[in-house]
Amino acid sequence: MELVTKTEHFSSNKAQYFLNDYYRALTDSPARFYSVPDSIETLKEIRLIEDDWMTCEEGKISEEILPSNNGEFLDWYRKKLKLLNKNISGFLDYIENEAPASAIAYYVCMEELVDGSFDDIMALAQLGVHNESKMAIAENYWDEMGKGQFSQIHTEMFSESSSYCKKMLADLALKLPNEIPTECLMNGNLVTFWSLRRKFIPRLYGAIGLIEGSAPLRFRAVTKGMERCGFPESAIAYHREHIQIDAVHGKEWLHRVLIPHIENDERICQEIARGVLIRFSIAENYYTSVEAIVRDRCT
Numbered sequence: 001m002e003l004v005t006k007t008e009h010f011s012s013n014k015a016q017y018f019l020n021d022y023y024r025a026l027t028d029s030p031a032r033f034y035s036v037p038d039s040i041e042t043l044k045e046i047r048l049i050e051d052d053w054m055t056c057e058e059g060k061i062s063e064e065i066l067p068s069n070n071g072e073f074l075d076w077y078r079k080k081l082k083l084l085n086k087n088i089s090g091f092l093d094y095i096e097n098e099a100p101a102s103a104i105a106y107y108v109c110m111e112e113l114v115d116g117s118f119d120d121i122m123a124l125a126q127l128g129v130h131n132e133s134k135m136a137i138a139e140n141y142w143d144e145m146g147k148g149q150f151s152q153i154h155t156e157m158f159s160e161s162s163s164y165c166k167k168m169l170a171d172l173a174l175k176l177p178n179e180i181p182t183e184c185l186m187n188g189n190l191v192t193f194w195s196l197r198r199k200f201i202p203r204l205y206g207a208i209g210l211i212e213g214s215a216p217l218r219f220r221a222v223t224k225g226m227e228r229c230g231f232p233e234s235a236i237a238y239h240r241e242h243i244q245i246d247a248v249h250g251k252e253w254l255h256r257v258l259i260p261h262i263e264n265d266e267r268i269c270q271e272i273a274r275g276v277l278i279r280f281s282i283a284e285n286y287y288t289s290v291e292a293i294v295r296d297r298c299t
């Protein structure tokens with residue numbers, strides 16, 4: 001892994017690759033402990049890029065009226081979940097009703113390029129948490145672990161689906177982009193960044209809420225699209241499972257993690273809300289970029 005040490009603007013492809021390499025190394029197998037970047041220069045470079053990124057994202061949301069308490073948050077948050085799915089509904093309709101099999105496979109493979117290990121994010125989300133929230137996060141994590149059955153571990157199920165999709169693309173001589181688009185890198189990097197820099201944990205909580213809460217509609221679109229195109233059940237299973245399970249996770253995350261943390265504390269409420277808003281904009285850009293690529297390459 002090569003880590004450059006020259007400050008790039010955070011929104012450049014190079015800077016986002018730099019962050020991505022760093023986060024991957026930090027969450028790599030313990031057996032590769034020797035390759036974890038640890039020099040002051042590298043850490044400083046990472047910090048500068050991350051700080052610039054946050055300054056820019058905070059600027060974009062500075063006009064938003066943030067919720068201050070549980071009551072305001074609930075209403076505000078539900079509207080954001082709905083709005084995200086509304087804003088990407090064109091893409092979801094396309095996947096569900098129109099896209100050829102190759103486009104669905106292409107989308108799944110694009111997701112895999114930057115889909116860090118969500119179970120590790122969940123593990124990092126529980127540090128320092130107590131009581132009911134600890135249990136809710138533990139239950140979510142246990143679901144990620146397939147409730148103890150190896151073949152049901154979500155990352156295993158996802159790789160079964162993506163392996164099928166990769167083979168389909170290879171058979172059709174369809175290649176993924178040579179370089180991962182910046183919007184995709186940002187989408188993957190954001191949650192790993194927030195899970196590793198502990199100051200940003202409330203933002204991670206907001207982002208996880210948005211991810212879990214908005215996921216069922218996306219998984220439903222992929223499941224229906226795959227059924228329509230005759231994908232085998234082994235490739236569909238992961239997506240089908242998440243229609244239900246993320247509906248549960250979304251509700252549990254809201255009521256057992258977000259609300260108890262907010263407890264009418266304006267400061268954490270607003271920080272969670274910033275996480276929701278920043279994630280919202282990064283996710284929206286990600287889906288716009290993926291849709292354009294998928295439609296362009298898989299007609």
Ligand SMILES: [Fe+2]
Nearest residue numbers: 143144154242
């Ligand atoms: Fe999952």
Ligand SMILES: [Fe+2]
Nearest residue numbers: 212245246249
């Ligand atoms: Fe989930």
